[in-house]
Amino acid sequence: MGSAVERTDEHVREYLIYRGFTSTLKHLDTDIKADKEKGFRVDKIIDQLQQLVQSFDLSGLKEYWLYLDRRLLCRLEDVYRSTVNKLRTSLYRYYVINTVQVTSCRKTQEFFQKQALELQSQVEWRDWFILPFIPTPEQNPAFSPYFSRQWADTFLVSLHNFLSVLFQCMHILQLNPQPFADECPVSSCIQFHSEAVLFALQTESRDQREGDEMVHHKLPVYVQNMDRLGDTEDLVSSQRPVSAATTPSRNFFSTFLPQGRRTPGKLPQFTTGSSPSQAAVGRKDPPINLVRGEGVFKFKKKKGETGEGELLAEASSEPPDPCSYSRSCRGGAEGGGLSMEQPFIKLGQEEYGEHHSSIMHCRVDCSGRRVASLDVDGVIKVWSFNPIMQTKATIMSKSALLSLEWATKPDRLLLLGSGVGTVRLYDTDAKKNLYEMNIDETHPRILSLACSPSGSSFVCSAAALSRPGSVDSAPRLPVPVSGQLLLWDTKTVKQQLQFSLEPEPVAINCTAFNHNGNLLVTGAADGVIRLFDMQRYESAMSWRAHDGEVYSVEFSYDENTVFSIGEDGKFIQWNIHRCGVKQSEQVLPQDATGPFVLSGYSGYKQVQVPRGRLFAFDSEGQHILTCSSSGGLIYRLTNGEPALESMLSLGGHKAPVVTVDWCSAVDCGTCLTASMDGKIKLSTLLAQKS
Known part of the structure; x- marks a missing residue:
């Protein structure tokens, strides 16, 4: 979705330049620079959260999460509220662990003092109030898993992927440029999809007026099985040894990543349907890469459904460049064939x-x-x-x-x-x-x-x-x-x-x-x-x-x-x-x-x-x-x-x-x-x- 927003911004810029609205263009650039939603670029949002954590800006972290919750997360159906709460809990724990590792006890105590009223009634935080008083918490069995790099990486990737799914499934304004006559070098005709909802650009005053009438954003069916997405206990338990007889850990990656070393079949070809929603899905936009690695996920509308979709996993035929969140579909997408799943992300x-x-x-x-x-x-x-x-x-x-x-x-x-x-x-x-x-x-x-x-x-x-x-x-x-x-x-x-x-x-x-x-x-x-x-x-x-x-x-x-x-x-x-x-x-x-x-x-x-x-x-x-x-x-x-x-x-x-x-x-x-x-x-x- 981030690439779609960037393309839309460029079309608007072209239009403003063509019309000579330079003052409006300057205001647009200023607003884009101050955009807290980062153009729906999940990697930018994650970077902003990490920057706030590493600078120990607790008030800024709370304010930014509250903004994301008010503008994005609160629009989800109620079934996903527990997942959002667990992600927020993990984010705060990520902050607390960072304070212990970098600044000793001062910032840790400050966190619990400021958050005491909010957290003392929450069961998942009950045992955490002793953290500032433990000499070596990284060696304490109750807290040591949270000090591992695996826990931090898994949490960040889980949050990244959840937001990616959300952005993929939410409705967005679509600008459909049509060329002018041959003498006009810029786009002029802007059409709106009939079912598009101006989700990202709605003003907060309108949000308040709508109240119960606010549109909810439906995630795909499989996300309903991901209510443990941000569950810290699952992330921690995944680090502990388990016997071969136990069932697989039900954490985020067991739901999202392809299982086994099977070779998926050929992807169905998407064609433009008669309805506007089908046309949106049928566009040749590059699919979003939900993980910093091999799993590229597309969504296909099923007949009769309004917002839900099915998940199609595609493995790239070339080694990925996971250091950045690639939005391009590598190798097998255009050829229709799929390569063997990569063993590592x-x-x-x-x-x-x-x-x-x-x-x-x-x-x-x-x-x-x-x-x-x-x-x-x-x-x-x-x-x-x-x-x-x-x-x-x-x-x-x-x-x-x-x-x-x-x-x-x-x-x-x-x-x-x-x-x-x-x-x-x-x-x-x-x-x-x-x-x-x-x-x-x-x-x-x-x-x-x-x-x-x-x-x-x-x-x-x-x-x-x-x-x-x-x-x-x-x-x-x-x-x-x-x-x-x-x-x-x-x-x-x-x-x-x-x-x-x-x-x-x-x-x-x-x-x-x-x-x-x-x-x-x-x-x-x-x-x-x-x-x-x-x-x-x-x-x-x-x-x-x-x-x-x-x-x-x-x-x-x-x-x-x-x-x-x-x-x-x-x-x-x-x-x-x-x-x-x-x-x-x-x-x-x-x-x-x-x-x-x-x-x-x-x-x-x-x-x-x-x-x-x-x-x-x-x-x-x-x-x-x-x-x-x-x-x-x-x-x-x-x-x-x-x-x-x-x-x-x-x-x-x-x-x-x-x-x-x-x-x-x-x-x-x-x-x-x-x-x-x-x-x-x-x-x-x-x-x-x-």
Whole structure:
């Protein structure tokens, strides 16, 4: 509807210019700038609400919501009043949570003082009055779900989609321009649809006079099943684990998004009907994209109905650009065919730009609350992105830093590996080093760190200095350097043992534990993958996996296989029950495997060998995120050939992405992609449940 309003405004402007009514045109432009309804652009309305929340303008927030309610929401039938009330409750809770996260207690107490008379009689707010007096509400079981990014994103998308449906279904003034004679370049004939109601432009005085005669706006039938649209309890419960036997969560997306991996049939062709309402539906206006992603919804009038419609879901054939609310119908609409449903909706993308050189490592902690990123200059940034992007600590070292890893217990601790044979344990809350361990002077380069899920130990890969003539930022020499793999106890801060690396000591590039720490997989510079039994502390098996170095290894979701990426550009799945047996193999482009190259003016070229994680899995292990020259790429794992099926490009980067991570601590996952220009992108995805 927003595009229809914009087109109408343009037609009015053309008419005023043609008639020479410049004064009226100036007043029109002034009124449009002050338009609280934002031209029925839902994204603009949501942005305005978020701006009021982030600026802690409670009176402005109440006033703006009251305006929306008086001008738009109150015109809905009574059956939707409970949904509107729940959305308002969620909006206020969104405001309160923001005050707690950003301003401590002052603004929180101010909210409850100003809203006490209104809220104290409402059951859903009864337990919230203790919020300002809880020391750490984000850790309280009753309130912790509201502090998650998933809850905030789901609420905002729910509100956006509800308003989109409302705007799609409400009646609007239609200007039907007809051309003048050939000598007239502008539109002149303005016709009104006989059934059109001047909904958006009615004056408030007329609203008051109409009283009970005011026209109600009917939503489609399916919206009657969405009375839990703004129900915060449903949004919260969707974050809690449920058994496979339970019924699907009845939240907003279970109603709106296409279910399963079915391929919809061909869309019916809309034709212009005889009635004005049918003519309006039959126009070739672009359909509204209700979600910041794949689901494009059209409405078709049924015979005999006056305002209700049926929902038709259409999946785009091209990757969406969900960072903006696209109003264009991509791919299959005009061709009549439909493509497979996208597994994720990209809710948005943010940038962290505090680094000034290429990133080596970028990792999210176990809780999904903190990120640690390390650049080639040895600068480490510890930062958070919920509710706002904020740097928590900056760590600088006199000696080069080469690796990092989050501890599992407690997750505020960060392990930092240097280029001078030391590993530091850093407390990100206290912003200080707890202790420093001297690993091995003969193998000073700490290439990889992996913390056991039990939290009692960590594995450290130490390598000798690079041979003369080679540096970390250039391709490595064909002959691997010597290395050690050591196990350290985090409680005693002592080395427990040194693993045997057959056939010869070699630099281990990457390490990963399975879920309980009983198995450890490593990838080495000699192209060999080694699997260690951590109960016996011995090698269980090893096999040559790649021609060249192994850059990245991870266990599969079921832990029956291991995935690896090597210098030969191959992404391979290995069966750990049958030593050296491939289950699948696929060649990836160089921008996914490295070495990574950044070219500049006057022949400048920067080359970087992979150091961080090159791929990461989603929470169910069915999709992987990889690097690319312009952003992350998401693939779906298949059981056949090819092994990977391209699903979604995250984009957003101007330099090659060199390391990735996928935070799946909550259903609304966050993909991190870090590039050679020091930029880190956070892409928030919402999984479409099957």
